[in-house]
Structures are given as structure tokens and as C-alpha cells.
Amino acid sequence: MNITIFPTGKGGSESAVKYLLSDTDHEGKKRSVLPEILFGDPNTFTEIANATMRLHKYTSGVIAFRDKESVTPEQITTLIETFRSTFLPSLQVDENFADFWVMHKDKENIELHFLYVNTELSSTQQLNIHPPGEKNIQFFNTFxxxxxDNFGFAQVVPDPLKISLKPFEAKSPNGKKDKKAKNDFAQVLHSEIVGGFITNRNQLIGYMKKNGMDIPKIGDDFITVRLPGAKKNTRLKGPLFRKDSEYAQLVNEHHQSKIPKFLTPDEAQSQRDKLIHHIEARAAFNQRRYLTPRPGAKRTYKPFKKASGAAKDHAETTVPTNVIRSALEEQLTQLKEQSDPATKLPTANLPHHIARRQNQQERDGPLSGVMGAGAALGGLEAQIGSLSMQYHSLLLRLASAKGHRASQIKNQLMALEQKLIALNLELVKKKLQAQDLPKPTIT
Structure with a gap:
């Protein structure tokens, strides 16, 4: 799987919502599978997004799975919840942020499209889940x-040739009607470079000029071109267009990107530690910016009153690293448990997965069965507790909700009830299994 953030979000959000729900794709072709709304309401999202006077009203992106990557409906729900708690830690859906999720399956793979309003709901300040900067890019890449790694999928290894040649696929030389022409030119360039006929940037520039491209400007890390039939110049950046690029090395990286790569246990742990560090930094930022009252600050509504004995207000607490780590591990465990053996790919039998399991068993020793059962029980109890708090919060909101919003909350309550019933049954089952486990002996 991979995540792409689109360079959209200006103006009204109606067009973005309409596209996600349309029965035709971006080329106007009829979708073989109709879109499915996963979370959010299109009308409510549009109203909230358009309420601000900011130019950038929303963020649009997609979590895309590769053709042979299979996930269950339960995993999709948990993945979205994990996405929210990762990139919007300390914030609550419908209380602090509004999003809209739609699934597309018409391309023979699963795509989870999302829209996020660029406004924090209680303070009306700007909220951006994908701010500019290398640090944020690393955050998303680490996620x-x-x-x-958790799903058992191969890692996403960047292909430097695909990245560099993408502008040719995004802009047609002869307008949108001639898609074949743009694809053909990208393919020709790709073949010439991989075949060793274009071995440096100067040869690339010469080849492009011979094929009718005007190149008005050349920089150290870019070239500016006028594609045939285009009315504006296009700046091309990327590995191929840097002055000092080694094309032989880029071709080698291109071939390496086609070989499936899986993380070692140490690499996997390193990535989890980095992700926790990113979440911790984002949570601290959210606490300061959105959840800490400022003198004279105006809020669009008063937070609902919490029941006696409930946790303190957001502004009075910080999120410890161990809490973030525990929550993330719980979600990752849940994703694994929700896999469907009937549809799951046979990745569990790959050598690196077998070696990892054996390594883990050697570390855990004879206590692993008992400890694993205890962790599973603790995880279920934590889930039930978390969902129960959500259920209670929704009940409080329902008391003052009317019309469509009330119907929405009732539907959410029904969904939570089903989850709680299923989790409680699972908890009883796990407790019975734990009673049958052999007790460890001490010698």
C-alpha cells in the first residue's frame, strides 16, 4: 500500500466530493464497481469545508493497495482509525476535525480516498494533516x-525513473484528448534510458529537443520544457533532471525497485520507533495549538460536559510516549487479528516471516503462550474501554442534536453497539482459552 496526497484543495469542495461518489472515473469511463462511503456525510463535509474563507479548504488523498494486496472490511475500518490517530493525535472526529472516506474498487484494487477539512472545528484555526516540509514527508513514509510490514506486504521502493517521467504522464503533449501520445513519449524515454542510449542529462535534453520540445531554462536541479501542444511551460524536477545525476546508478535503482523488499525485525522496530516519535511530536503540537485555551479566544461551541470520574480536559494533559506506543501496538495487533485466512495472501510462509516468528519465539521462551494470552486480553479490554467512552460521548451529544445530525449519531451508536457486543464475546472466549493454557513451571 502507499499514500498519495493530491495537489488540490482550493475553492469549493463540491467537485472533490462529486468525483469520489461519481459512477464514472477521471476518464469518463463507467466504473465497474460503484463507490462506497466508509465514513462521513458528503453534504455535511461540503458545508464545513466551504464555511471558511481560506483558499485551501480541504486536503485530498488516497491510500492505495497494489493489485494483489488483500484486506478485509474490518482491517479497512481499523486502518482508517489508525490513520486518524496517527496524523491527528489528541483530536477527535466530529469534535476537532471533519473527514470523508470513500472506497473505490473499480481498478481491480482497493483505493481508500479521503478528504479532510483544513479547519479545526472548535477553534476554527487552520488544520493541515499534510503540512509542507521534509519532516512531514518522512512521517507519511514511515507510516x-x-x-x-504489519500487513505482510512488500515495502514501497521508489523508482527514480517513474518519479522523473511522471510529468509526461500527467500532461498530454497534444491536450487531454491525446492520452496515447503522452504515454508513448514517457515509454520511449524510459526505454532509451534503461537501454543505455541516453546516459546523461545533456543527451536527454538533446533527445527532447529533437522530438519537438522547447527547453527555455536549465537549472542545476531542474529543466523547464514546453511540451508539444501545451500552452504553458512545465518545470521538471527529479533524479533525471539534476546536473550531477549518474544515469547508470538510476537505472540500477530502477531495477532494484522491482524486487520485493521486506523489513528485517530490527528495521521493523526502527520504523515503529520513528513513527511513535512523529506521532508524539504531532500530538504535542495539537495540544498546544488546538486544545490549550488562550485568553480571549473564541470557540464555536462549548465542549460537552464529561461524566464524573472522567479524564481531565485535553488542555490539562499531555500524551506520554508509552501511551502512544501502547495505542499503536494495539491497533497493529488488531489489524493482524482481523485478517481473513480465506482471502489473505500466503505471505506468512515467506522465508523472512518464518525467520521472524522463530526469532520471536526464541526471545519469548516458554512464557510466550501465557504472556500472549495476557496481552490479548489486555488489548481487548482496552478496546472495549475506549469504545465505551466513545459510546458515552455520543450519547451526550445526541441529547442536543437534531435532524440529520441526530440520525448520524444514532447510526454511529448502533455501529458501536455491534462492535462492543462482538468484542465482549471475544473477551469471554479469550478468557476461557487462557484458563486452559499450561502454567509455566519455575525450576
Whole structure:
């Protein structure tokens, strides 16, 4: 799986919502499978997104699975919840942020499209789940790495040729009607470079000029071109267009990107530690910016009153690292437990997965069965506790909700009830299994 954030979000959000729910794709072709709404309401999202006067009203992106990557409906729900708690830690859906999730399956793979309003709901300040900067890019890349490792999928290895040649696939030389022409030119460039006929940037520039491209500007790390039939110049950046690029090395990286890569146990743990560090930093930022009252600050509504004995207000607490780690591990465990053996790929029998299991068993020793059962029980109890708090919060909101919003909350309550029933049954089952486990002997 991989995550892509689209360069959209300006103006009204109606067009984005309409596209996600349309029965035709971006080329106007009829979808073989109709879109499915997973979370959120299209009308409510549009109203909230358009309420701000900011130019950038929403963020649009997609979690895309590769053709042979299979996930269950339960895993999809948990993945979305993990995405929320990762990139919006300390914030609550419908209380602090609004999102809209739609699943597309018409391309023979699963795509989870999402829209996020760029406004924090209680303070009306700007909220951006994907702010600019290398640190944020690393945050998203680390999340993808951890998720792929947890699902048993191969890692996403960047192909420098695909990255560099993507602008040719995004802009047609002869307008949108001539898609074949743009694809053909990208394929020709790819073949020439991989075949060793274009071995440096100067040869690339010469080849492009011979094929009718005007190149008005050349920089150290970019070239600016006018594609045939285009009205504006396009700046091309990437490995191929840097002055000092070694094309032989880029071709080698291109071939390496086609070989499936899986993380070692040490690499997997390193990625999890990095992800926790990113979440911790984002949580601290959210606490300061959105959850700490400021003198004279105006809020659009008063937070609901909590029941006696409930946790303190957001502004009075910080999220410890061990809590973030525990929550993440619980979600990752849940994703594994929700896999469907009937549809799961046979990745469990791959050599690196077998070696990892054996390594883990050697570390755990004879206590692993008992400890694993205890962890499973603790995880279920934590889930039930968390869902119970959500259920109680929704009940409080329902008391003052009306019309469509009340119907929405009732549907959420029904869904939570089903989850709680299923989890409680699972908890009883796990407790019975734990009673049958052999007790460890001490010598």
C-alpha cells in the first residue's frame, strides 16, 4: 500500500466530493464497481469545508493497495482509525476535525480516498494533516512502511525513473484528448534510458529537443520544457533532471525497485520507533495549538460536559510516549487479528516471516503462550474501554442534536453497539482459552 496526497484543495469542495461518489472515473469511463462511503456525510463535509474563507479548504488523498494486496472490511475500518490517530493525535472526529472516506474498487484494487477539512472545528484555526516540509514527508513514509510490514506486504521502493517521467504522464503533449501520445513519449524515454542510449542529462535534453520540445531554462536541479501542444511551460524536477545525476546508478535503482523488499525485525522496530516519535511530536503540537485555551479566544461551541470520574480536559494533559506506543501496538495487533485466512495472501510462509516468528519465539521462551494470552486480553479490554467512552460521548451529544445530525449519531451508536457486543464475546472466549493454557513451571 502507499499514500498519495493530491495537489488540490482550493475553492469549493463540491467537485472533490462529486468525483469520489461519481459512477464514472477521471476518464469518463463507467466504473465497474460503484463507490462506497466508509465514513462521513458528503453534504455535511461540503458545508464545513466551504464555511471558511481560506483558499485551501480541504486536503485530498488516497491510500492505495497494489493489485494483489488483500484486506478485509474490518482491517479497512481499523486502518482508517489508525490513520486518524496517527496524523491527528489528541483530536477527535466530529469534535476537532471533519473527514470523508470513500472506497473505490473499480481498478481491480482497493483505493481508500479521503478528504479532510483544513479547519479545526472548535477553534476554527487552520488544520493541515499534510503540512509542507521534509519532516512531514518522512512521517507519511514511515507510516506506510510500518503498515506494509504489519500487513505482510512488500515495502514501497521508489523508482527514480517513474518519479522523473511522471510529468509526461500527467500532461498530454497534444491536450487531454491525446492520452496515447503522452504515454508513448514517457515509454520511449524510459526505454532509451534503461537501454543505455541516453546516459546523461545533456543527451536527454538533446533527445527532447529533437522530438519537438522547447527547453527555455536549465537549472542545476531542474529543466523547464514546453511540451508539444501545451500552452504553458512545465518545470521538471527529479533524479533525471539534476546536473550531477549518474544515469547508470538510476537505472540500477530502477531495477532494484522491482524486487520485493521486506523489513528485517530490527528495521521493523526502527520504523515503529520513528513513527511513535512523529506521532508524539504531532500530538504535542495539537495540544498546544488546538486544545490549550488562550485568553480571549473564541470557540464555536462549548465542549460537552464529561461524566464524573472522567479524564481531565485535553488542555490539562499531555500524551506520554508509552501511551502512544501502547495505542499503536494495539491497533497493529488488531489489524493482524482481523485478517481473513480465506482471502489473505500466503505471505506468512515467506522465508523472512518464518525467520521472524522463530526469532520471536526464541526471545519469548516458554512464557510466550501465557504472556500472549495476557496481552490479548489486555488489548481487548482496552478496546472495549475506549469504545465505551466513545459510546458515552455520543450519547451526550445526541441529547442536543437534531435532524440529520441526530440520525448520524444514532447510526454511529448502533455501529458501536455491534462492535462492543462482538468484542465482549471475544473477551469471554479469550478468557476461557487462557484458563486452559499450561502454567509455566519455575525450576
Amino acid at each position: 506506510v512502511s510500518v503498515m506494509n
